[in-house]
Amino acid sequence: MGVEATPFLDRATSVGDETEVAGARRRLLHVGDSRVLLVTCGIGLVNSATAAALVLAEHTPRLVVSAGSAGGMGLQVRVGDVVVGASTVYAAADARVFGYALGQVPGMPARYDADPALLAAAAAAQAPGLTVRTGTILSSDVFVDAERVEPLRTAFPDALACDMESAALAQAAHLFGVPFLSVRGISDLCGPIAGVDFDAHVDDAAERSATVVLGVLDAALAPAR
DSSP states (O other), X not given: OHHHHHXXXXXXXEEOOOEEETTEEEEEEEETTEEEEEEEOOSSHHHHHHHHHHHHHHOOOSOEEEEEEEEEOSTTOOTTOEEEEEEEEESSOOOGGGTOOTTOOTTSOSSEEOOHHHHHXXXXXXXXXXXXXXXXXXXXXXXXXXXXXXXXXXXXXXXXXXXXSHHHHHHHHHHHTOOEEEEEEEEEESSTTHXXXXXXXXXXXXXXXXXXXXXXXXXXXXXXX
């Protein structure tokens, strides 16, 4: 969403002209010493996968990062935390009748593991008041409210957060052989007032996510600039 892109635009030293392809808005930024192609893909698995596939086919990015907000699922997770996906998985994929794992798209990995160097850089990110947790991020086209959260916690007991894009982005990056990481600020806790919390905290969640993402760029990519 636009609100999730704003922290990167605010911190950029230069911002290129915006172009739009298949509904996704693209801008080339310079943030510190890094060149970042910022893609505002829109909400949902199809929007994010389409935007990622087009960019990956046209360019040769060194990595793909899913940045923005998410709902907290782990009982220890709090609004304001940042969850970094050690793995991402589809919440609704279920082909177990054919021998696949719950959350696995047939023919694809059961889970998409983060690039180890990027994951380590994100886990080490520090800033005043910043809590970074690493674990599993679920992705679904359904907003997880009180009715849906307990079945998902039972099915995926290691899940810390749920969003609507990361697993699709991870699959696209996997298909193109590009390292991937998801960094999501927690805007709400999946439960009775998730929608109210989201509206109140999405800006702050996006800021915290951006702080960790830019720390990853500084730590993980500096030697190769």
